[in-house]
Amino acid sequence: MAKGAVTQAAGFLAAGVSCGLKRSGKRDLALLHCPGGAAAAAMFTTNKIVSAAVEIARRHAKTAKIYGVVINSGNANACTGQKGLDDAVAMCRTAAKHIDAHSHEVLVASTGIIGHPLPIARVKAGIGAAAAALSASAAAGHDFARAIMTTDTRCKEAAATLRIAGKTVTIGGTVKGAGMIGPNMATTISVITTDAAISTPMLKKAMAAAIGESLNKLTVDGHQSTNDTAIALASGAAGNPTITRRDTRFRSFAKALKTVCEDLARQMALDAEGATRMFKVIVTGAATSAEAAKAARAVADYDLVKCAVHGGDPNWGRIICAVGSCGVRLDPKKITCKIGDAVVFRNGRPIKFDAAKVSDTIRQKYHTITVNLGAGKCSDFCYGCDLSRAYVTINADYHT
């Protein structure tokens, strides 16, 4: 189990406090501190309109060592013009002052409502309070995780340990996100810490691979937010020989990091706005990997499929309709579809199956839809979740 995930690895202190951005009074200011400095890998949204925090964090991520991360929830600081940029810089500067670092050695992220100026005085006060509360305890890690939540109903944390050259290495992380989640940076905000000693280039490689196969494969409503940010920090406190190339040690580390990210992605899917269950769409037999990814996403994003999953309905017609209309090559006479282990459509024709049993499969927390396009040898996958009345309630009744 993840015990205060971001503080589980050695070399990190965290805090999460309330500074008044959320009307509920819940925690909304998170601070992470790595006193010894950390190698950092950061990935950002590919939305062309990005928050002020993303603009500033992109610049600071080029710094050799990162000493802190400051995150506010309850306000996205996006579409806020020059004041937004000034505020994002002020957040870094304030955090840097408290943890005795330079402003450009601090990363910043924001999440919440778009288009409202940040009440920066409150945020600065919150950073001060968080700095005073910094701790390596599990409780402090949980506070950090809670302070980055928005419409999330659950705090999402995961951790893993592995042995590298006789040393125990820990990886821990948290993620927030429940809506505005589409592939290619499906993360909204995630922070992963590790005490592994690993070079920045290798950490970037491991992080890109891990996110690419987990958080980036998740679609809730097919769109990326303006604020998506994923940060990995490596303190080196585990004392293993520094990983600097693609060797066995790197592969072990990368695999463990991927496990953590997959766990976080799964938790995020199950906590998606209104979601009651999730599913994985595997597309095989595609002409190219890109077409496999496109078809998988078309199925996972299709509201009619999402509604069928919600209703436990083995409606393969909607799956076939989605792949047929998404523009990828396929052979209508070879296309085959499975729900769980049950083949429901083979070589372009429906086949008899036990509908009650397949419905039971769909009603699990997690099931798999497999589509073979019959057009090639490439494959890819995507995670999706069901569409419920609660999703509409959350997103229609919520007011700006």
Next chain:
Amino acid sequence: MAKGAVTQAAGFLAAGVSCGLKRSGKRDLALLHCPGGAAAAAMFTTNKIVSAAVEIARRHAKTAKIYGVVINSGNANACTGQKGLDDAVAMCRTAAKHIDAHSHEVLVASTGIIGHPLPIARVKAGIGAAAAALSASAAAGHDFARAIMTTDTRCKEAAATLRIAGKTVTIGGTVKGAGMIGPNMATTISVITTDAAISTPMLKKAMAAAIGESLNKLTVDGHQSTNDTAIALASGAAGNPTITRRDTRFRSFAKALKTVCEDLARQMALDAEGATRMFKVIVTGAATSAEAAKAARAVADYDLVKCAVHGGDPNWGRIICAVGSCGVRLDPKKITCKIGDAVVFRNGRPIKFDAAKVSDTIRQKYHTITVNLGAGKCSDFCYGCDLSRAYVTINADYHT
């Protein structure tokens, strides 16, 4: 008003009967007969997986004169293999026999559930009953319109008249469709009749333009069905000099046809599954027309925008998020957004607006969202509708 739209133009007889495909016992078999033969223009889904009816109708649409159209609802005859093709041919053959035509002079369409073999004996009996009931009355036209409905809650008909060279020309049409509606053949099934005398090539041009600016601009859930079909038939019974080129007469006819199609598209949007209101997304300032269309569709298809419209929430952040993440070129410093007449975001920055007034605008049956991308001079538009709890109920609780 449309009085039995498909029989309003001279030269057409119609009927709609029940043959037992719908469990409800409602009308599910529609027959149209043009005793004098008609010039025809037919457009079909671009889904790569098409129904048997679409395969057969595509072939028959090449015939010089069409004498009949036979349509069943309650069963899509899609993904049904060779039996499906045989059944679609049998539908044409049976209809042809009753109206004294050749099989290839009859067009066929099916709509309903995917993957179930057609009970062809019942369908054949229904065609016989429909043939016996053929009439040029308004009531027969309404019966035809009702018999092509599936989850539609309302019968959709429209008509227009115009004068061409001293003759009165009538155009009437009906459309069915409430879900699985995406641009580029957003029509599910539509049948338009006219007594205009017009050559087949010119009818095709007018139809392509009219559908392109109306039904093809509508997105309900972003996907095309396997069965989308639009058919226009021109009997020539109005006696006008035959339209054979792009002259004033052609332009008058094309304009009237477009009016009918726009009316049908509007009716379809407002009857979309669970929809309570519709909206038009206009994108200007795009680098290319294709990018304008893509951005407009991204906004109209985005569940978070659709939920905001349902809730009457002027949530421009979601609109900006949608255009930012859809991959089109834009200038974040120039992007501007209007809801109705109210500018809510100008040159990349939020501006103060009367939220209550804009909320009232959104709560109308129809409103406009305008986004200027600041990246060029091209524009396009798209129609969308809100996403409601009822959409989920209809599509989750409906079982295959």
